[in-house]
Amino acid sequence: MKLDFEGQTALVTGASRGIGHQIACDLAACGATLIVTSTSKADAARLVEAFGPSTQHFAVDFTDAARSNEFISFLAELDELQVCVNNAGTTRHGPLEAASPSDWDATHNVDLKAPFFVSQAAAEVMKRGGYGRIVNIASIWAHQTMVERALYTAAKFGLRGMTMSFAVELARHDILVNAVAPGFTLTDMVKANYSDEQIAGLESRIPLGRLGKVEEVSRAVLFLASELNSYITGQSLVVDGGYTIA
Numbered sequence: 001m002k003l004d005f006e007g008q009t010a011l012v013t014g015a016s017r018g019i020g021h022q023i024a025c026d027l028a029a030c031g032a033t034l035i036v037t038s039t040s041k042a043d044a045a046r047l048v049e050a051f052g053p054s055t056q057h058f059a060v061d062f063t064d065a066a067r068s069n070e071f072i073s074f075l076a077e078l079d080e081l082q083v084c085v086n087n088a089g090t091t092r093h094g095p096l097e098a099a100s101p102s103d104w105d106a107t108h109n110v111d112l113k114a115p116f117f118v119s120q121a122a123a124e125v126m127k128r129g130g131y132g133r134i135v136n137i138a139s140i141w142a143h144q145t146m147v148e149r150a151l152y153t154a155a156k157f158g159l160r161g162m163t164m165s166f167a168v169e170l171a172r173h174d175i176l177v178n179a180v181a182p183g184f185t186l187t188d189m190v191k192a193n194y195s196d197e198q199i200a201g202l203e204s205r206i207p208l209g210r211l212g213k214v215e216e217v218s219r220a221v222l223f224l225a226s227e228l229n230s231y232i233t234g235q236s237l238v239v240d241g242g243y244t245i246a
Contacts (some may be wrong), residue, residue, distance in 0.1 A: 003226050007033035009081050010225070011122065013037045013060070013114070014088030015047060018187040019137065021213040023085055023221050028052050035081075037071065037088060047101075060087055062114035063106055075121040080129055083225045084122040085116035086159075091152045099151055111155035116162055119177070123170055132175035133225040136163050139231040139238050140183045156181075160236050167234030176233040178224045183240025185212040207230065207242030 010027045014020040016038035024036055028051040029033070036047055041059040048055045060071045076083070090110045092103045118135050126132025138178050141149055142156035151187050160179055167177040184190065184202050194202070223229055238244055 001228060003030045003222050003228065005226065007080070008083060009033045009035065010085065010133050011035045011037075011061075011075070011081060011082035011118075012085045012087055013118065014050075016043045016116060019214050019217050020071075020085075020087035021050070021184060022218040023087060024051050026215075026222055027083070027225075028055070032083065036115045037218040046106045054076050061225060062091075062110045065109075068109075068114060068117070070123045073144050075130075076103065076124060077123045081122055081125040082129070084126075084132070084134045085137070085221060085225065086118055086120060086134070088114060089137065093148045093152070095148055096150050101233060103151055104124070106149045106156075108155050111152070112129055112158045112162070115159060119162075121165055123166070125175075126170075126175050127173045130174055132170070132173070134166065134170075134177040135221050135224050136176065137181040137221070138163070138181040138236055140181055140238060142179070142181050143238060143244055163236065164234045167176050171233055171235075176224070176229060177201060178229075178232060178234065179236040180207065180217060180224065181238045181240070182217045183212055183238070185214060185217060194214070204246060206240070207245065207246050210241065212239060212241055213237060 012024040015024040015036035034051045034055045037058045037060045037126040039061045047057050058071055060067055062068050084194040090105055115136055136159050138159050139156045141153045142160040145153040163177055165178040217239050219236055
């Protein structure tokens, strides 16, 4: 058995760095033709070089309604799409009393509204082909929460619920819809925002004794997005080294 995406077109949102970049790299390595998004046009040349010359890049800031709608209209006109990975995300941490309507909108527009309508458009294309795999990148905060995570937790729980709802409606079209919920993962963003001491503290709370690697999250995504997955739908696969059960 092997992961094979030859002849398939795959969409990965938020592919410029971190987990999304690794997912796109791995899909390309397994033969997929990619459509990717990032927030900047300046990323185009770098991402095409990384993922292959057939890659299509779109600069989409999902807080921008007009640009989001343009991209969703583009998706609706595709001839084929077999894989959709909703990875683009944002977070705003802070105490509950400090959360503003603009914070709510910024978080939910990217983390919940965009995946909903991107998946809606992708599913219509997949229906025409009688096959599809949608994978939403959720979070451990779709399964539990902690202080100063109210906005992000609300969005990610919503994404998990959306995953279940889409799975039920799309199953008859052989479109499987799942989520992957990463725990603390060693991305450039984490390295920039956490001190070595803070990372060590996190690692002490993880049964496997370390933060996850982007490759480990990507492998889970690729399995769920592949033809090897033929009977799993509506699930949220936690990839966290045991953090949520400790």
